[in-house]
Amino acid sequence: MRTSRWAVLAYVAIIIFGCLAAVPSVLTPAMREQFASVLPFKPVTLGLDLRGGSHLVLEVDGAGLQKARLNSLLDDTRRVLRGERVSASSARISGNSVTVSVTDAADREKVLPKLQELAAPVGTVGFGGSAAELEVTTNGDVIALAMTEAGLSDRMTKAVEQSLEIIRNRVDQVGVAEPLIQRIGSDRILVQLPGLQDPTRLRELLGSTAQMSFHMLDQTADVTQPAPRGVDILPGANDGNKYPVESRIAISGERLEDAKVGFDQRTNQPVVDFAFDSLGARQFADITRENVGRPFAIVLDGKVLTAPVINEPILGGRGQISGNFTVEEATVLSALLRSGALPAPLTIIEERSVGxxxxxxxxxxxxxxxxxxxxxxxxxxxxxxxxxxxxxxxxxxxxxxxxxxxxxxxxxxxxxxxxxxxxxxxxxxxxxxxxxxxxxxxxxxxxxxxxxxxxxxxxxxxxxxxxxxxxxxxxxxxxxxxxxxxxxxxxxxxxxxxxxxxxxxxxxxxxxxxxxxxxxxxxxxxxxxLFGRVPHLPTFSFMKRRFQxxxxxxxxxxxxxxxxxxxxLNYGIDFIGGIQVEAVSKEKIDLPTLRHSLEELNLGEVALQDFGGGQSVLIRVQRQPGGEQEQTAALSRIKDAVATAIPGAALERTEVVGPTVSxxxxxxxxxxxxxxxxxxxxxxxxxxxxxxxxxxxxxxxxxxxxxxxxxxxxxxxxxxxxxxxxxxxxxxxxxxxxxxxxxxxxxxxxxxxxxxxxxxxxxxxxxxxxxxxxxxxxxxxxxxxxxxxxxxxxxxxxxxxxxxxxxxxxxxxxxxxxxxxxxxxxxxxxxxxxxxxxxxxxxx
CATH class of the missing domain: 1.20.1640.10 (Multidrug efflux transporter AcrB transmembrane domain)
Structure with a gap:
């Protein structure tokens, strides 16, 4: 069958196009830039295992997201009750719903339509219809506002989308080239940063919700005793102290307009200078005017960053956060504050890095x-x-x-x-x-x-x-x-x-x-x-030997x-979870010393595999009980132990796989x-x-x-x-x-x-x-x-x-x-x- 001339031309065009598309992948960056007008194709992107970098998979905390929404819904419910002047014997969170007990039938009839207005429509179902975020039902004296599956799904979708944007902003703040940030599944986010060998800073940057708030300290409370009503005992972020913080938020972190790294004029230590928007500036001025002489706590994700005493009213809407920061820590903190708070906590369920x-x-x-x-x-x-x-x-x-x-x-x-x-x-x-x-x-x-x-x-x-x-x-x-x-x-x-x-x-x-x-x-x-005619293989009677x-x-x-x-089977950490670290040293590694240092961490079974002429070792530690956060904490301890046992060692590869992912x-x-x-x-x-x-x-x-x-x-x-x-x-x-x-x-x-x-x-x-x-x-x-x-x-x-x-x-x-x-x-x-x-x- 003869091939038509047009078909031949089409085949040649396909081949030329395919070859031209491959050319940028073998050129240097300078040559690609030089021939960009002639070769508008992109080179093949190399994975992290080929060029080094960090890989994290984060999961939005669905339970935390639901809890935050229920707390907000409880506040809204109480607001409605106050606005309608309705007395309720109880209003509380029960499971995945908020329940209100209203004994008076007339009051129930009056407040029910207002509570139903809290159920906003979400998404679309059927032929252009919509589903409600909440399902409002009554049972005797009790009115229940329960979150629907559609409501939870819609809130998760919005949380992931918002988290994606915030993560992009945070990564941009610290200047990482060619980051890959994308959604995977319904509740997860993949972050890959080429060239970032140690993901510690990345973990701090992405694992923090950055929920910042400003509170007054209760000077009458004793931190060694149970906290009185309206007071929370919170730990310090850096000093190990405990602080009696008033539960009521004096100023929300949402009022922050800018944050950047600065240096204290007296100590020359890195600090974070922040500025409020116009409303926040007015609130800050009022609070500092009314509370001169009292300590004022700046809280980030449930930890007190600093608690300075208000010496005088601050009218410019600007302040300073100090806390014995390094320049890198101050950079991360300022990036967190500038990019805003995450809508829900993110849990690191998988972490890998390649040097x-x-x-x-x-x-x-x-x-x-x-x-x-x-x-x-x-x-x-x-x-x-x-x-x-x-x-x-x-x-x-x-x-x-x-x-x-x-x-x-x-x-x-x-x-x-x-x-x-x-x-x-x-x-x-x-x-x-x-x-x-x-x-x-x-x-x-x-x-x-x-x-x-x-x-x-x-x-x-x-x-x-x-x-x-x-x-x-x-x-x-x-x-x-x-x-x-x-x-x-x-x-x-x-x-x-x-x-x-x-x-x-x-x-x-x-x-x-x-x-x-x-x-x-x-x-x-x-x-x-190549060597002449092909000899015929002998004929075999395979069926005669079928039973053997x-x-x-x-x-x-x-x-x-x-x-x-x-x-x-020798299951890898992909399937059983755990931690794997590859350490490389210029000198021969003392395995007994390294094993002793790791066993002192009490992390369970530790396996060491020596390769690379005694200058490389693969460390495997079993999956840690307590979930993904314990895995991440264990990795930090392992890195410290390796640094102590093998001075100058480079961690060429780290992998952390939590129980969920494995x-x-x-x-x-x-x-x-x-x-x-x-x-x-x-x-x-x-x-x-x-x-x-x-x-x-x-x-x-x-x-x-x-x-x-x-x-x-x-x-x-x-x-x-x-x-x-x-x-x-x-x-x-x-x-x-x-x-x-x-x-x-x-x-x-x-x-x-x-x-x-x-x-x-x-x-x-x-x-x-x-x-x-x-x-x-x-x-x-x-x-x-x-x-x-x-x-x-x-x-x-x-x-x-x-x-x-x-x-x-x-x-x-x-x-x-x-x-x-x-x-x-x-x-x-x-x-x-x-x-x-x-x-x-x-x-x-």
């Missing part, structure tokens, strides 16, 4: 291992297919360039697992060319001319390539949907690789091969290897299940594996028959159990990266099975009277070379990552190499016997039902 040195090492490592993997795959293609392998390699080069270009176009972030995804995508893209070349060889051996062999080979291979890519894509899409962070980056590059390979490895390579055939006026299309094969496979799977329970990540990971298997089952059932689908899932379960056993035996971290490896292995394994099944389906149409066991043997022997060659290409692309890729990708690369070997052997030795068993079982079942074998069923 710039580790980031640059990751870039170097990713580049070197990527080039090495690519070089091994390219070399294999030349060895297998000679000059025709070079044409396939042109497709691989275009595949890589266009993947990088599309990553830049869609604004995706490239992470170290993302690089692994690109390299693995290259290894799997080779599968299309191996399938195509194998088909062309078959057609040539059958006597077809060059052009016919080319066209028929591509057409026959296309259906198999499509089925293989769809099954792999199913697992990758689920990984993106249910994954997070760098794992999503891996999923994005894999999805792009699969889609782009359909263009580069099929369309472009076909066009190039056709051009060679036409220009050389070839009569016969032979595809020899299934028995050995079952033995390995049962052993793997035992290993799963004893010794079990539980969700575990559920999402295992759900992704389950859903991937269901999706694959349905697709194979649709494309083939039910026993093909059931057979594929049965073999897949055996492959998965063996891979899980590999994790248990080697002690490799079982984390989100491991789930990515499992899902990719599932896709690869099914890819392999689909190739075998597709050949069986084709042979069933050709040889309707052939015994099914013989047909299975023939089909496997026809595709065994493809299975081995594809496995070699995929494994070779992963080997450099497994050896030199570092911890971040080794927990992916080694299991994937193992999984590729297992998947290939199961496709050859296990898939056929299970399919034969299912076919015979179904035939016997149908025969027992009807008394005779159904016409058209394959004979065994």
């Amino acid at each position: 710039p040195n580790l980031g640059s090492d990751s870039i170097r490592m990713g580049l070197y291992t990527g080039l090495a993997g690519f070089g091994l795959v390219v070399t294999l293609m030349v060895v297998l297919y000679g000059a025709w392998g070079m044409i396939a390699n042109v497709g691989l080069v275009l595949h890589t360039i266009m993947t990088i270009g599309v990553l830049g176009l869609i604004g995706s972030t490239l992470t170290l697992p993302g690089i692994a995804g690109i390299i693995l995508g290259i290894g799997m893209a080779v599968d299309a060319n191996i399938l195509i070349n194998a088909r062309i060889r078959e057609e040539t051996e059958a006597g077809a001319g060059a052009m016919k062999a080319l066209d028929v080979g591509f057409n026959k291979a296309y259906a198999t390539i499509l089925d293989s890519n769809v099954t792999t894509l199913a697992g990758t899409v689920l990984l993106f949907w249910l994954g997070s962070g760098p794992v999503r980056g891996f999923a994005v590059t894999m999805m792009l690789g699969i889609v782009i390979s359909m263009f580069t490895s099929v369309t472009v390579v076909r066009l190039l091969m056709r051009e060679v055939v036409v220009r050389r006026k070839m009569k016969k299309l032979e595809i020899p290897s 094969a299934i028995g050995f496979s079952a033995f390995l799977s049962i052993s793997s299940v035992i290993l799963f329970f004893t010794p079990g 539980g969700e990540l575990a559920r999402s990971g295992f759900l992704a594996v389950g859903l991937a298997m269901v999706a694959i089952l349905l697709y194979i059932w649709f494309r083939f028959e039910w026993h093909f689908a059931v057979g594929a899932i049965a073999v897949l379960l055996l492959d998965i159990t063996k891979t899980v056993g590999f994790f248990a035996l080697t002690g490799i971290d079982f984390n989100l990266t491991a789930i990515a490896a499992l899902l990719t292995m599932i896709g690869y394994s099914v890819n392999d099975k689909v190739v075998v099944y597709d050949r069986m389906r084709e042979n069933l149409r050709k040889y309707k009277s052939m015994p099914f066991s013989d047909l299975i043997d023939m089909s496997i022997n026809q595709v065994i070379a493809r299975c081995i060659f594809t496995s070699m290409a995929t494994a070779l692309s992963l080997v450099p990552m497994a050896i030199w890729g570092g911890e971040a990708v080794q927990s992916f690369a080694w299991p994937m190499i193992f999984g590729v070997i297992v998947a290939t052997t199961s496709s050859i030795y296990i898939g056929g016997p299970i399919l034969l068993f299912l076919s015979r079982w179904w035939k016997d079942r149908e025969a027992s039902r009807s008394g005779a074998q159904q016409p058209g069923a394959p004979a065994a």
Whole structure:
């Protein structure tokens, strides 16, 4: 089939566009600025694991938000009662509602409409209707104002939106370049700040609600005794003292108009100078005029920053906050005050940071291992297919360039697992060319001319390539949907690789091969290897050894299940929560001293892993009871202990995962594996028959159990990266099975009277070379990552190499016997039902 000139021009335009989009990613910043008018494309954004920085996930405190709204609602209710001159025996918060007891029926009738006015409409439901924030009901003397689900959801949405804006303002105040601040889910906010190695300042900046208020101190109260009515005993923010603060707010922090860092003229210590708006200035003047000689407390988030004595009226609306601040602390405080208070507390549920040195090492490592993997795959293609392998390699080069270009176009972030995804995508893209070349060889051996062999080979291979890519894509899409962070980056590059390979490895390579055939006026299309003709592999009778094969496979799977329970998997902090810190020193690290310092913290189980010639250590501490805030506090103590035990040590990486996130990540990971298997089952059932689908899932379960056993035996971290490896292995394994099944389906149409066991043997022997060659290409692309890729990708690369070997052997030795068993079982079942074998069923 001849390709039209317009189609060729369209392909060339796509290739040029993809290559141009990739150019900015390989230019220096200065060169990008120089060619900005010619190349208006953005470079690929590097993830924090490649350039260093801090990553935080914050969760809006829904309970705190609801409590604040109920307190406000209680005040509004009391205001309504006072305004209507209605006497209530009680008005209080009960659960998620405010209840008011009004014994007089006439008063109830009078006040009820006013209370119902407090229920503002929120959002829209149905056909343009609206839902109420509150549901007002009566039960005898009691009027209840309960918050509705719509009301809580609307308040959460507004709180997150307001928090996003405030966080952006706070980050802008401290001057961090290229911050990423975005909403994730209904109640969470992701903050990524490149280049900020130590997230301590960021934690202070974002974790504080910045609820500031000004109060008078009660000089008659004793802080060692229970607080009298109308007084709160609050701790000092810096001095450890306690202060008897009047509960009534003298001036709200909302009246602040500006705050900036200054220096005390007498001590030259950093202070925060603030200024009120016009209303606040008048209130400040009145309060200081009426309370000369009394101490005045400035309170931030329930802690007293300072409590100076009012020496004289302050009429200018300006003041000063002092408290032995460092310049950095004063900068953070002034940024908090300028950007305003958060509508609800934010809890840090996940924290990760990567030092710039580790980031640059990751870039170097990713580049070197990527080039090495690519070089091994390219070399294999030349060895297998000679000059025709070079044409396939042109497709691989275009595949890589266009993947990088599309990553830049869609604004995706490239992470170290993302690089692994690109390299693995290259290894799997080779599968299309191996399938195509194998088909062309078959057609040539059958006597077809060059052009016919080319066209028929591509057409026959296309259906198999499509089925293989769809099954792999199913697992990758689920990984993106249910994954997070760098794992999503891996999923994005894999999805792009699969889609782009359909263009580069099929369309472009076909066009190039056709051009060679036409220009050389070839009569016969032979595809020899680099060293001459390809020897035919001997024919094997796999079905005769089916019982030994299934028995050995079952033995390995049962052993793997035992290993799963004893010794079990080495779960990473993604799944069990906890703290992980990587410390690097110029001198050899004294591990016993470090262990002693950490054990004195009483944080539970502490594990130390020495690597990097004794100058690097990975510290793991179990999840802390008490929730996310305890985790964050424990990290600060660990950092102090490391600084004491290893003077001058650099913390190259820190990770804190709280119980909320770890539980969700575990559920999402295992759900992704389950859903991937269901999706694959349905697709194979649709494309083939039910026993093909059931057979594929049965073999897949055996492959998965063996891979899980590999994790248990080697002690490799079982984390989100491991789930990515499992899902990719599932896709690869099914890819392999689909190739075998597709050949069986084709042979069933050709040889309707052939015994099914013989047909299975023939089909496997026809595709065994493809299975081995594809496995070699995929494994070779992963080997450099497994050896030199570092911890971040080794927990992916080694299991994937193992999984590729297992998947290939199961496709050859296990898939056929299970399919034969299912076919015979179904035939016997149908025969027992009807008394005779159904016409058209394959004979065994």
